[in-house]
Amino acid sequence: MEQEQTxxxxxxxxxxxxxxxxxxxxxxxxxxxxxxxRDEIEKEAPPTESDPVVEAPKK
Structure with missing residues (x-):
């Protein structure tokens, strides 16, 4: 699952x-x-309930 997030x-x-x-x-x-x-990619392949939301990296 971590690899999917990456x-x-x-x-x-x-x-x-x-x-x-x-x-x-x-x-x-x-x-x-x-x-x-992120919005464009989610529209192409909507996340399932188990997929984490990937936030923008903090500065």
Missing amino acids: SREEQIRTRAYYLWEQADDPKGTPDEYWEQA
Whole structure:
């Protein structure tokens, strides 16, 4: 299960980076991209009850 969480977190991280790269200047905050990426990935594969919610990393 921990590997699934890591995998999902890696998917979010990758998507957030892609969104950041595609953004026009000025770029938003990292949390904005993390939340957008998490929302997009959850829509693609909604979590089951056992899947943990992956929060944005704390600064």
